[in-house]
Structure formats: C-alpha cells, structure tokens
Amino acid sequence: xxxxxxxxxxxxxxxxxxxxxxxxxxxxxxxxxxxxxxxxxxxxxxxxxxxxxxxxxxxxxxxxxxxxxxxxxxxxxxxxxxxxxxxxxxxxxxxxxxxxxxxxxxxxxxxxxxxxxxxxxxxxxxxxxxxxxxxxxxxxxxxxxxxxxxxxxxxxxxxxxxxxxxxxxxxxxxxxxxxxxxxxxxxxxxxxxxxxxxxxxxxxxxxxxxxxxxxxxxxxxxxx
Amino acid sequence: xxxxxxxxxxxxxxxxxxxxxxxxxxxxxxxxxxxxxxxxxxxxxxxxxxxxxxxxxxxxxxxxxxxxxxxxxxxxxxxxxxxxxxxxxxxxxxxxxxx
Amino acid sequence: xxxxxxxxxxxxxxxxxxxxxxxxxxxxxxxxxxxxxxxxxxxxxxxxxxxxxxxxxxxxxxxxxxxxxxxxxxxxxxxxxxxxxxxxxxxxxxxxxxxxxxxxxxxxxxxxxxxxxxxxxxxxxxxxxxxxxxxxxxxxxxxxxxxxxxxxxxxxxxxxxxxxxxxxxxxxxxxxxxxxxxxxxxxxxxxxxxxxxxxxxxxxxxxxxxxxxxxxxxxxxxxxxxxxxxxxxxxxxxxxxxxxxxxxxxxxxxxxxxxxxxxxxxxxxxxxxxxxxxxxxxxxxxxxxxxxxxxxxxxxxxxxxxxxxxxxxxxxxxxxxxxxxxxxxxxxxxxxxxxxxxxxx
Numbered sequence: 001x002x003x004x005x006x007x008x009x010x011x012x013x014x015x016x017x018x019x020x021x022x023x024x025x026x027x028x029x030x031x032x033x034x035x036x037x038x039x040x041x042x043x044x045x046x047x048x049x050x051x052x053x054x055x056x057x058x059x060x061x062x063x064x065x066x067x068x069x070x071x072x073x074x075x076x077x078x079x080x081x082x083x084x085x086x087x088x089x090x091x092x093x094x095x096x097x098x099x100x101x102x103x104x105x106x107x108x109x110x111x112x113x114x115x116x117x118x119x120x121x122x123x124x125x126x127x128x129x130x131x132x133x134x135x136x137x138x139x140x141x142x143x144x145x146x147x148x149x150x151x152x153x154x155x156x157x158x159x160x161x162x163x164x165x166x167x168x169x170x171x172x173x174x175x176x177x178x179x180x181x182x183x184x185x186x187x188x189x190x191x192x193x194x195x196x197x198x199x200x201x202x203x204x205x206x207x208x209x210x211x212x213x214x215x216x217x218x219x220x221x222x223x224x
Numbered sequence: 225x226x227x228x229x230x231x232x233x234x235x236x237x238x239x240x241x242x243x244x245x246x247x248x249x250x251x252x253x254x255x256x257x258x259x260x261x262x263x264x265x266x267x268x269x270x271x272x273x274x275x276x277x278x279x280x281x282x283x284x285x286x287x288x289x290x291x292x293x294x295x296x297x298x299x300x301x302x303x304x305x306x307x308x309x310x311x312x313x314x315x316x317x318x319x320x321x322x323x
Numbered sequence: 324x325x326x327x328x329x330x331x332x333x334x335x336x337x338x339x340x341x342x343x344x345x346x347x348x349x350x351x352x353x354x355x356x357x358x359x360x361x362x363x364x365x366x367x368x369x370x371x372x373x374x375x376x377x378x379x380x381x382x383x384x385x386x387x388x389x390x391x392x393x394x395x396x397x398x399x400x401x402x403x404x405x406x407x408x409x410x411x412x413x414x415x416x417x418x419x420x421x422x423x424x425x426x427x428x429x430x431x432x433x434x435x436x437x438x439x440x441x442x443x444x445x446x447x448x449x450x451x452x453x454x455x456x457x458x459x460x461x462x463x464x465x466x467x468x469x470x471x472x473x474x475x476x477x478x479x480x481x482x483x484x485x486x487x488x489x490x491x492x493x494x495x496x497x498x499x500x501x502x503x504x505x506x507x508x509x510x511x512x513x514x515x516x517x518x519x520x521x522x523x524x525x526x527x528x529x530x531x532x533x534x535x536x537x538x539x540x541x542x543x544x545x546x547x548x549x550x551x552x553x554x555x556x557x558x559x560x561x562x563x564x565x566x567x568x569x570x571x572x573x574x575x576x577x578x579x580x581x582x583x584x585x586x587x588x589x590x591x592x593x594x595x596x597x598x599x600x601x602x603x604x605x606x607x608x609x610x611x612x613x614x615x616x617x618x619x620x621x622x623x624x625x626x627x628x629x630x631x632x633x634x635x636x637x638x639x640x641x642x643x644x645x646x647x648x649x650x651x652x653x654x655x656x657x658x659x660x661x662x663x664x665x666x667x668x
C-alpha cells in the first residue's frame with residue numbers, strides 16, 4: 001500500500017468521521033459525549049478487525065496524521081479564537097509525534113518546548129487579554145464568494161502539490177534501525193550548528209534580540 | 225517509513241493553513257494559520273532529512289522555528305497595538321492605507 | 324507478538340501502575356505532613372483524632388471530597404472547564420516518569436532500569452513538560468468565564484513562564500558539566516565527580532527558588548491565595564475537581580523535589596556504599612531509600628518555607644524573576660563555563 005493510498009484513506013476516514021459526528025449531533029444535540037463515544041467505539045472495532053496493525057508504525061503514523069489534519073481543519077473552521085488556539089496546540093503535538101517517528105527526537109522536544117510551550121502561550125495570553133469572542137460571519141454567507149473561491153483554490157492547490165509529490169519516482173525505504181547512531185540527537189545537531197552553520201546561528205540570535213525589543217516597544221502603552 | 229506520507233500530510237496542512245489565511249477575518253487566527261504553514265514546512269524538511277539521512281534538514285527546522293517565534297512575537301505585538309486603537313481584531317478594519 | 328515488545332509492554336505497565344500508586348499515596352499523605360508540620364511550627368497539634376497520629380485523616384478528606392456535590396456552573400465553557408484539572412496533572416506525572424529512582428537491577432534474569440522511561444534526552448522532556456504546565460492553570464482561569472479567575476490564571480501563568488527561564492538556565496549549567504541529556508548519565512557523573520550542589524550552589528538555590536514559583540507555593544502563591552482574587556483560577560471549581568487542583572500542586576512539589584535531588588544532590592547515590600560490599604539487590608534497595616529520603620527532605624523544605632516566609636506581592640515576584648534571578652542565573656552559567664574550561668567540571 002503506497003503512501004498516497006494511506007493519505008487518501010485518511011481523508012476518506014476524516015470525511016466519514018466528521019459527517020457521522022455532525023449527523024449524531026444534529027439528531028441528539030444534548031448527547032454529544034455519546035456521539036464521541038460511539039465514534040471511539042467504531043475506531044476500536046476497526047482496530048479489532050486487524051490487531052496486527054497495532055505493531056505497525058504506519059498505523060500509528062496514520063492515526064497521528066488523522067489527528068493533525070482534523071485539528072488543522074478545526075483551527076480554520078471554529079469561530080471561537082480560543083478554541084482555535086487549543087486545536088493548534090493539539091496540531092503541534094501531532095507534528096512533534098511525527099518528528100519522533102522520523103528519528104528527529106531533538107526536534108520533537110524542541111517543538112514542544114518552543115512551539116507548544118512558548119509561542120502558543122503567547123497566543124493564549126493575547127487571546128485572553130484581548131478577551132476575544134467568537135467571530136461572526138464565518139459562514140459562506142458573510143464574506144460570500146471570496147471565501148468559497150478561497151476554498152476551491154485551496155483544493156486545487158492541494159491537488160497540485162499531491163501531483164508534484166506523486167511524480168517523484170521510487171523512494172528508498174529505511175528500516176528503523178539502519179540510521180547512524182546519533183542521528184537526530186542534540187549532539188549531532190549541535191555539532192553542525194556550531195561549525196558549518198555558525199554564522200546563521202549568530203544571526204538568529206541577533207534576530208531574536210531585535211524581535212524582543214520590537215515586541216516590547218510595539219506593545220507598550222504610551223507613557224503619559 | 226517512506227517520506228512520501230509525511231510530504232503528503234505536510235502538503236495538506238500547508239493548504240489548510242493557506243485557506244485559513246484567506247478565509248478568516250480575525251487577525252490572531254490568521255497568525256495561527258501562518259504558524260500552521262510554517263509547521264508544515266518544518267515537517268517537509270524533517271521528512272527529507274530522514275530520507276537523505278542528513279542532519280542539514282534538522283538545522284533548517286531549527287532556524288525556521290526560531291524565525292517563527294520571532295515573527296509570532298512581533299505580529300502579536302502589532303495586533304495588540306492595533307487593538308488598542310480600534311478595539312477590534314478584524315483585519316478588514318485595518319484598511320487605512322488602501323487606495 | 325514479538326517477545327521483546329511484549330516484555331517492554333509488561334515492564335512498562337507494571338512500572339506505570341506502581342508509579343501511579345506510589346505518587347498518589349504520597350500526595351495524599353503530603354496533606355497530612357503539611358498539616359502536622361505546620362502545626363508543629365505554629366506550636367499547636369495537627370490532626371490527631373482520626374486514627375493514630377491522625378494518619379487516617381487523608382482518607383477521611385478523600386471520602387469527604389468524593390461525596391461533595393460537584394457543581395458545574397452554567398456559564399463556564401464546559402469542554403475546557405472539564406479538561407483543565409487533568410491538564411495540570413499530566414505535566415508533573417510525565418516529568419516524574421523520566422527520573423531514575425535507583426540503579427539498574429537485574430531481577431528475574433532481566434535488566435530493569437528503575438525509571439519508567441529511560442529516554443536519551445530526559446532533560447528536554449522535563450523542560451518540555453514544565454512549559455506545558457502553564458496551560459492547565461491558564462485554561463482553568465479562562466474557562467471559568469469570570470474576571471477574577473481570568474486574572475488569577477493570567478497572573479499564575481505569567482509567573483510560571485518567568486521562572487521557567489531561570490530554571491532552564493541553571494539546568495543548562497548541570498548539562499554543561501555532564502555532557503549528556505540522559506538523567507542516568509547525570510547521576511552517574513555525580514557519583515564519579517561529586518554532587519553538583521558542591522560547586523554549583525548558586526545554581527541550586529536559583530533552581531529551588533524557581534521550583535517554589537513553578538509549583539505556586541509560598542512565598543510565590545499570590546495567584547491562589549485566599550485573601551486575593553477570591554481564590555484565583557480555581558474559584559469556580561468545587562468538589563472532586565477542586566481537590567484535583569490541590570493534588571496537582573502536591574504532584575508538582577514531588578516533581579520539583581525529585582528533580583532537585585537528581586540534578587544537584589546525586590539522585591540515588593549514597594556516598595560510601597561501595598565500601599560496605601552489599602549484594603546487588605540490597606544495595607539497590609538502599610539507594611532507592613536514599614533517593615526517597617532526599618525527596619522527602621525537599622518536600623519538608625517546601626512545607627517549612629511555606630509556613631515561615633510571608634507572601635510576595637505580584638510585582639515583587641515578577642521583579643525577582645526577571646531582574647534578579649535571570650541575571651544571576653546567567654552569571655552562574657558563566658561561572659560553570661569557567662569551571663568546565665579550566666577542567667574542574
């Protein structure tokens with residue numbers, strides 16, 4: 001089963017799940033928890049049909065991919081910005097899990113420390129401080145043809161990207177144990193950062209100082 | 225694992241982020257969709273690093289994360305400064321410089 | 324299933340179950356310790372009615388909380404309101420799971436490492452989940468949809484992220500002398516070269532102060548003080564959910580104590596144990612006991628400081644974090660680099 005099939009199954013599964021959830025919620029609005037439980041039961045039943053899949057890394061990668069795509073969709077769809085922040089945190093965690101599968105354990109830890117632990121806290125603070133409410137007019141009615149056009153263009157763009165990726169030709173498959181020991185560790189990355197990419201490293205520290213000063217000055221209140 | 229799976233998922237995430245930037249009107253959600261796009265790019269870099277067994281991809285991810293942090297901080301500061309004047313985060317309101 | 328995979332699963336499940344049981348019991352008895360020690364400091368008796376020396380008091384408190392009516396106010400944002408108490412627990416549990424309790428023992432023919440997860444970058448896991456601890460409190464404050472809770476949650480989160488920095492920098496000091504991110508390697512290094520507290524004392528003091536701030540304990544507990552902001556971020560919580568916040572605070576204390584013991588006080592090392600020439604399981608048991616007593620000592624320090632020092636005002640707290648601890652920790656880092664360069668570390 002090629003990776004493209006996995007992604008297509010993911011998308012179909014996503015559509016089925018969202019549709020089922022919406023239907024159950026529309027029919028029995030006070031029973032959303034039951035709807036979620038029914039979906040989870042369905043997922044467990046699917047796994048029980050093929051228990052050997054649990055030991056397969058592709059199964060878990062597919063599951064994490066499902067969660068990542070679902071949370072990304074919820075970021076864009078949900079009107080309340082605080083809920084969007086929470087879904088972005090879930091998405092960042094899924095990407096960190098992807099890094100772990102890709103043998104990039106230092107990047108996974110850094111992703112959680114910096115992205116989910118610092119940048120998202122910044123977003124959380126700003127949303128809480130500005131006390132933002134749910135955005136009105138998120139349906140296709142408000143904002144009209146522009147939004148529908150954007151979604152259609154997005155679909156076309158995704159198709160273009162899929163085509164470009166599919167055209168790459170046969171890819172090598174790496175056994176999990178076949179990497180050089182130390183691939184993805186902090187030691188290797190540090191070795192590269194402080195020798196070959198030293199200039200970029202120092203420039204990045206200058207960038208961070210400029211950003212710190214800029215952020216403090218831009219958000220400062222005028223002193224009367 | 226083959227890299228193609230991660231490239232496809234990253235492409236999907238990137239597209240969702242793009243559509244989010246175009247569709248949403250709240251400035252903070254737009255910034256979050258930009259972060260989503262940056263994450264998709266990071267995932268692509270990590271997948272290619274895995275495929276070519278070279279750590280250069282990881283170095284790129286490191287720097288993209290740094291730049292994303294800096295950009296999120298400054299972007300949010302700008303939004304706060306705008307919000308103080310106009311009490312709204314709707315970006316359709318920040319149109320004074322339009323022709 | 325592959326026997327190696329099965330073995331790892333069984334081992335991990337047993338360790339996790341044991342770990343949860345022990346940590347939850349310690350949390351329950353920390354309430355008893357707190358009340359007895361505070362009574363001793365204040366020259367009165369603590370709970371001594373329920374069972375001998377009041378030892379069954381935590382059980383009675385637990386039963387009381389279970390039977391309390393759990394009210395969910397109608398104006399809260401339900402999904403996040405229900406999720407927030409769990410979110411506070413998870414970071415401290417995950418952080419504790421990478422701390423080594425004792426040396427690796429060989430029981431039943433297997434070589435078992437006495438920690439739930441022996442990851443190659445243990446320190447990064449600790450830093451990652453310390454930063455995740457902010458979310459439970461901030462979301463509890465926000466989901467209560469109440470301006471006092473929101474302010475309490477914001478204040479507490481700001482305090483947490485400020486002190487996280489100083490803590491991280493002192494941990495980098497420990498990392499520099501050890502040269503590895505694994506917690507087992509840090510303990511092994513301290514066994515060979517002496518405990519880190521001996522030549523990184525300022526770092527240890529900064530770490531301990533930051534741990535007080537990270538766990539929202541006095542002298543840094545303004546966000547949840549009874550006389551301020553009603554009750555801070557847990558104003559709208561009642562019954563079992565409120566007790567989860569309470570338990571999560573003790574879990575964070577245990578994590579902070581375990582980290583202080585591992586990073587600076589040699590973890591499970593007992594100086595001079597080799598000279599006794601004990602058999603391996605017995606030596607391992609003694610070292611586990613030594614680790615537990617170090618953690619107990621730090622927990623006692625937490626309680627002692629709470630009932631001794633007055634509370635910081637919020638702006639004093641933020642000043643201390645940014646204008647005092649951060650520069651001192653950077654200077655400490657310079658000192659450690661000097662030690663490493665001259666070959667002492």
